[in-house]
Amino acid sequence: MPELLYPLDSSKRFTDQKFVGHNRWHPDIPAAVTVRPGDEFRVHVREWFDGAIHNDDSADDVRNAPLSSVHCLSGPFAVEGAEPGDLLIVDILDIGPVPQEDSGPLAGQGWGYTGIFATDNGGGFLTEHFPDAYKAIWDFSGHTTTSRHIPGVKFTGIMHPGLMGTAPSADLLSTWNAREAALIATDPERVPPLALPPEPRDAILGSLTGPEFDRVAAEAARTAPPRENGGNQDIKNLTRGSRVFYPVFVDGAKLSVGDLHFSQGDGEITFCGAIEMGGFIDLRVDVIKNGMQLYGVTENAVFLPGNEGPVYSEWLAFSGTSVTLDGEQRYLDSQLAFERACLHAIDYLTNFGYSREQAYLLLGAAPIEGRFSGVVDIPNSCATVYIPTAIFDFPIAPTASGPVRIDPGIGAPRTAR
Template structure:
């Protein structure tokens, strides 16, 4: 086994160190490194807003916030042997937090954006497994660190399809962040053509699923040769939903290991993230079965269009996708539906990353004896 480390200088923004990452998804972004299956990769990451709300900032800095800089990702990582039609398994061996975090309310963002419009900024001190803030006194938030954004690159065909889907969604009145070259990294054509990282999609991305902590495995369909894996937007803690649009945001360092499952994505009737935990997780800071299989649903209809912020459709797709996974184990469609009804939990992972809200379905493995 070989260990690789990807370094970033967190004292400067991504634009000052463009060779260290990107903030758009595009298949032509040059990978930073090539790794083999089984290698461990230590990935230093900036915080989700590219350092714009560091320890010395105040609420007066919110009006100058540049949303085009959000989600500076470290990567891509080229995984040898990963080809379109495969599934890339990402095992999170560790996620190491930095000592500062923040949570903010930005007008026009969040689940209650029409009701709560007053800006707010809390800075958190992260130490000894907890986060505390002078702006939210009397509260100690236990940590369960995870990466809010983890994904692989789209193919050129998927890039074009998803751009068109976003445009149709906006034309139908949905909230969408379309392509924008301002503050894009890489600059130029790739940045202008690349997908914004705000929206979770079939390639993963900004899922904000708090269950992807140390010990979890995330499985993503591969669309481009080498998968071109990237991650960022570390969170120290988050409630399901991330309702004000920010968690305890922080810079962090995940340690990951990859496995390639040949041809698995081609065999499935859905494309999207699947996740699991195969070891007992004793930490009470996340409420989840001891040993589970999970799958995500997004509000993408049978025609392939996004139905913006349709939480019902996202929940139905999570159930549909879990039925597919149970059918892979030999159950009939009807048997799988019954199992979902008696044993599967639906969790709202996020209700803010429009247009594609995320609902997760969790299956406890203990029911299989």
């Protein structure tokens, strides 16, 4: 096992640990640990809400989830010799839930969760259709999972970090804040908002204190979106065996990681659409000097996907085009096409007895494949959603005998806005 360089105590809050991580991006957040090129090391990672979501049959915690406090990131890790213009190589050697624990109060201790966020607390990809908060709890058994809130399914998780990236430079941070502020200004009262500006409230900035903490908290970027440094990309295929090449913008690179997922469908469409958990990740780092210029990778990570995960051979796929539910034609709107494909899949699954919310939660959590299948044939883009048939305990392909009706169980807990 690689040396544990970043331990977390499950009995303590994120801010009470030996190493205090961070939940904002800023170049002046000090490195917590320094490593050398070629080092292999283990990192403990706290679930993104630091225990605010509970293993119960209520969605009140999702409805009231404190978005200003996320994400709980482990790091930063300074890599000796890394300089702006380099590429940081990060190999994901292993990943899993909280080690040596099979039950406990924190996500990752034998269980995880998926949430549909209420529209006025973050929303999700289909928030216009699902405005209220819902939750599903998933129980882990080895690498497989089941849910009392979505019966009739069982699948193997593709475990991965939803969020990993390097620190931005001061200039890059300024660019982020300026362009996102300009977007917010186009519709400042929108719910959910168009972007999240810097928010000092609930900021966690490693070892910073006093006036320096106040300055950085006022400038630091929120971790919710992916950006040029990687960040919250939510790519389910960044699993064991992945090699990621991150642009380096500051001395030491200052790598951070968090938001571990037991499983996720492409798109993480409910916003809290993965199966969220705390756990561990084993990494190896190296540096390609001047790599950004050598390969023209000046922004956004390049990666070799992992070679592990469930192997499915049969899928039921749903397609959508860029026509609204009201029949309005849009021009090559791939986002709309993907939305319509998701809605077709959700509506189809209700024929078997699931509620629309159970189906939506399932698409966020299970290893579905989402694809932009046609983007050139005016005026309609075509997007597709592939659902592996083997995750169900019953047949889901259409037959002459009609759909099997299952017992939907207690359903997904709901809390209204």
